[in-house]
Amino acid sequence: MPAGGRPTVRSRRLGAALRRYREAAGLDQAAAAEAIMKSVSKVSRLEGGAVSASALEVRTLMDRYGLQDTDERARLERWARSSNERGWWLDYQDTVRPDYADHITLENDSTYIRSWEPALIPGLLQTPEYAEAVIASGPTFIAPERIRQLVKVRQERQRRIEGGGTHFTAIIWEPAITALADAPKYCEAQWMRLIEAGQRQNVTVQILPESASMAAGMSGAFVAFSFGVEPNVEAVTVRNVANTTVVESVEDLSVYVNVFDQLRSAAMSPEASTKHIRQLINNQQRN
Template sequence: MPAGGKPTVRSRRLGSALRRHREAAGVDQSVAADAIMKSVTKVSRLEGGQVSASALEVRALMDCYGVQDMDERTRLEQLARTSNKRGWWVDHQQAMRPDYADYITLESDATYIRSWEPALIPGLLQTAEYAESVIASGPTFIDQETITALVKVRQERQKRIDQGGARFTAIIWEPAITALLHDAAVCQGQLLRLLEVGDRQNVTVQILPREASKMAGMAGAFVAFSFGMEPIVEAVTMQTFASTTVVEAPEDLALYVNVFDLLRSAALSPEKSADRIRHILGEASRDKKEAS
C-alpha cells in the first residue's frame, strides 16, 4: 500500500488504467469486486491509487473486462509489480522535493517523452556545466553540495535516452539556444551536446524559430509521457520552482497533445534545426576568437 494511503505516481496510473478498462467493458465495480474476491471499496481504492493491485488481481480484472491485448496486460501487470518499487533517485532524496521524485518516476517509466521548452535547454539534454548554472541561478539559495547532488541526478536521468530506453522529442524555442552565446563557459559544450544527442535514432531535436513568438507563447514548458508500445500520451507535467503539476484527465491531455503537434509543425525539421545549431556554434567560435 502506498505510504499512509497516499497514491503514488505508479499506483495512480495503474488505477486510472483499470478504471478505463472497466468502463470500456461496461462492467460495474461490484462485478469487478467479485472477480478478485474483494469488496467494492477495495476496487474503488484500487482505481483511485490509494492501494496497489497485485499482478494476480490485475490479471483477473483484465479477464473480467475482456482485455485481449497481451502488451497491455503485460504492461499493467508489470506496473502492479513495481508500483511501490524504490528507484535509484531515492539515494538523492535529501536533495530533492517529493514532487521532483514523482516526475523522475514518470520519466523512468516512459517509453515516449515529448518536451517543449521556450526558455531553457531540456534537462535530458543538458551538460553538467549548464545544469549547474541553471540550478545555481534559482530564486532560493542552494548550497554547493546540494547543487552537485542535483547535477548528478540530472546526469543519471539522461541514461534513459543515452541507453535508448525511451524515444525523446524536444522542441526548443531558438532564444533558449542563442542565449548560450552570452555564457562562454557553457556555450560550446552545450551546443555540441545538442548536436551529438540529436543525431541518435531515438532522439529528435527541433528548433522553433525566433520569429514564431506567437506560437511560442501558446504554452509554458511542459513534458508529455507515454508508457506503452504506442505513443499515446498518458501524463503531462509542468514544473515550477515550487512544485510539479501532473495532468492526467483525458480532455486536458488532448489539449497538450494538440499544442505539441502545432509546435512541432511550426518548428524547423531536425536537419534544419541541426544546421541552425551549427550556425550558432559558428558564431560562438568567432566571438571566442575575437575575444582572445
C-alpha cells in the same frame, strides 16, 4: 500502500486504467470487489491509486472485464509489479522532492518523451556546467551540496536516452539556445551536446524560430509521456517555479498533444536545427 505512503504515478496510472476497463465492461465496483474477493472500499482505493494491486488481482480483474489485448494485459501486469519498485532516484530522496520524483518515474517508465522548452535547455540534454548554473539561478537559495546532488540526478536521468531506452523529441525556442552566447564558459559545450544528442537514432532536437512567437506563447514548458508501443500521450508534467504537476485527464492531454503538434509543425527540421547550432558555434569561435 504505494511506496512512500502516498499515491504514486504508477499506482494512479494502474488504477485509472482498471477503472476505465471496468466502466467499459458495464460493471460497478461491487462486481470488481467480488472478482478479487476484496471490499468495495479496496477497489475504490485501488482505482484511486491509494493502494497497490498485485499482478494476480490485475489479471483477475482483466479476465472479469473481458480485456483480450495481450499487449495491454502485459503492460498492466508490469505496472502492478513495478508500482512499489524502488527507483534509483530514491537514493536522493533528501534532495528530490516528491513531485520531481513523480516526473522521474514517468521518464523511467516511458517509451516516448516529448519536451517543449521556451526558456531553457531540457534537463535530459543539459551539460553538468549548464545544469549547475540553471539550478543555482533558481528563485530560492539552494545549498552548494544539494546543487551538486541535483546535477548528479540530472546526469542519471540522461542515461535513459543515452542507453536508447526511450524515444526523446525536444522542441526548444530559439532564444533559449542563442542566450547561451552570453555564457562563454559553457555555451560551446552545451551547443555541442545538443548536436551530439540529435545524432542519436532515438533523439530528435528541433528549434522553434524566434519569429514563431505566437506558437511559443501557446504554452509554458511541459513534457509529454507515452508508455506503450504506440506514442499515445498518457501523462504530461507541467513545471512552474513552485512545483511540477502531473496532468492525466484525457481531455487535458488532448490539448497538450495539439499544442505539441503545432509547435513541431512551426519548428525547424532536425537537420536545419543542427545547422543553425553549428553556425552559432562558428560565430562564437570567431568572436
